[in-house]
Amino acid sequence: MADAGGPTLSGDAVGRLPGGRVDGAPTEPVPRAALRALLGRYRQWAFDVAAVVVAALDVWLRVVPEAEAYNYVLSILSVVALVLRRRFPFLVVLLTVPGFLAGWAQLAAMIALGTLARRKLLTTQTFIAAGLVWFSRFFLWPIDEFRALEWSTHVHDAIYGCLVAGMPVAIALLAHAREELSAKIADLAVSRERERVLHAHAVRADERARLAREMHDVVSHQVSLIAMQAGALRVAADDPNAQQVAGVIRNLSTRTLDELRQLVSVLRTTNGDDSPQPGIEDLPALVAGAGIPTTLTVRDEVEGLPAPISGAVYRTVQEALTNVRKHAGGAPTTIRVTATEEHLRVTVENSAPADPHAGGAFPSGGHGLVGLRERAALLSGEFEAGHTASGGYRVRVTFPLHHPRST
Template identity: 75%
Template sequence: MPSVMAAQYGEDRRIADSGGPTLAGNAVERPPGGRVNGVPTDRVSSAARGWVERYRQWAFDVAAVAIAALDVWLRVVPEAETYNYVLSAVAVVAVALRRRFPFLVVLVTAPGFLAGWAQLAAMIALGTLARRRLLSTQTFIGAGLVWFSRFFTWPPSEFVELDWKTHVHNAIYGCLVAGMPIAIGLLAHAREELSARIAELAVSRERERMLHAHAVRADERARLAREMHDVVSHQVSLIAMQAGALRMAAEDPNARRVAGTIRTLSTRTLDELRQLVSVLRTTNGNDSPQPRVEDLPQLVATAGFPISLAVHGEVASLPAPVSGAVYRTVQEALTNVRKHAAGAPTGVLVVVDRDELRAEIRNDPPHHRQETGTLPGGGHGLMGLRERAALLNGDFAAAPTEDGGYLVRVTFPVTRSLDT
């Protein structure tokens, strides 16, 4: 008997596994690589999958009706009354409608079980009701009807003649006959829900994997863009500045032409770098070696215009992220001086107290502007410096001065940066 019931309710579990309707009639998104009727789902259209599901439901409905009819045919008694045949036949036919009207089909099959031979028909209907409605009031009513149909012996005259032991025996078997379909229906429901959750988990994991891959690529692109702007842009802008000065000072036409070509290429490179750096700028740390405050003298010496550098305090023991951020801030500020102030005299001051580091880069207004044109800029430099300061719990400020110059100031809490 359990194998027969499992065959009836297994259809719904297989429908769920093949991507069919799930609880509350909602379709579950199937993970990549699923299969329908042995064919990958990515090769089966939605209409084809729906046709396969309908075909399976129709096939299992036919099988359920056939099994219920066979059960009646094997148990029929020749000397029975006409209503016994009618009630049994109605119960068998009603099994085909159990999906659409589960509770009504239980009500129709119960008389065929009570006064006929449609036991399997009633059990199949009760199992479908339990799978669709779970432990609802309708399920308990259906279970009571099936139990009573097994406990009560028809006609009533025969029921009265039975002794109490037979009644107890029939009551126990009635619990089994009514309980087994409910257990199988609940098991089918749990299996269907589990399949839906597994499918959702697979889709969620695939989505999470894709998002993680995108995040990793975005982080690498942002880090690369930062280094391109901080290092490459600094060097190329210096080349462009020197080439422009050479073009103005050279007397040889060939030398002036070559210097102009170098400056044109450098300017074009800076413009392309500006476009490449227009990505989300963020970082979670930097594992590559970074310059420190101790490297500022070398940076100042190669700047190409008058710079005064003053460093006060112990800088050798600064945390690497803070020291590198100060270097990058000075580097970017000097690059902006080349671009926008034509090499105006600039002062760099770095002061380290016990728990704070302050760096200031102040340039004077240019006394004359060289005829070297304007280098392109996208505004990403100061934005990157502000992001670096925020990541280290620091403060960044940049604004023109009253005398026409420009001041860049950044402060870092050294103690808090060490704990970061």
């Protein structure tokens, strides 16, 4: 047990965290984007297979037994060419036109034209391909049969040719418009979310500025008066004990003012992490100025901890020591900090106070332990506080070192 205000350090000095696994996170699962891309790839293959099967079925159902061999060859070539429709859309249209003109590959030509229009939109290649598909529906092979048709049949075939060539292009343009609309809706959603976040940041910044003004104008003023009065008492008092107490009050007031200035600067900045905050390496100085018999034990190596965890350890010890002074009459206190590869644990335990009513005159809102519990929850830690069997009080907080939010 150390003297009042004097810490006793045991174990290794504040050092490096063993294994250097502070920022080591578990392996991430397959990202959603990669999973969607994988599913999209198989869906594309399914569509390609379906297109070939439907085109082949269309040819098979329309086969004429007395047809020539080249009719079969051109129709089969048109169906097989659909396999390459995504890589060479215009070439595939050119390959399907003979099968449509002299065979039965009408659906294959329409599918190829739709793919071309989907990829190229309204370009020269699309217009040429649409004209070829229209001509294949309008013209009848062989040419002698085409000449023998009535003029009304030619008009009818021309109209149906417009439908056969125009429907794939219209569907492709509709799909493209739907995709663009979905992209714009997604961009709008992202923009609205960004505006919501910016608005929340603005509201939070206003609140932080208001709190900073209140702390600077009210709390800092009162603490400054305490420090001034303590300094005057130290000079005017004749009793050495009174001078010592006044000196302790003045030192604590000065330190409180420094911490208030840091906190005010944090509240006035956009990101509070920009300002230096006390951490686990400042525990010896904190214990030295606690004004109560305190033993500090740091086991294992704890250097290089994430800033949020290091600051949480410091604030936990600080609040626990404050409670010991207020409610336990400055009873002897033991502080233990232990780190492993998985977690860091800080325990502050004081013995039973000599006078159970020693802290009755100090005001307490009961918010200190609540704040420590909330701070631990933000870092996915576990908080425990309660009386010991010997009549003392124990505060214990365990922080995981592998959690993403602690890096």
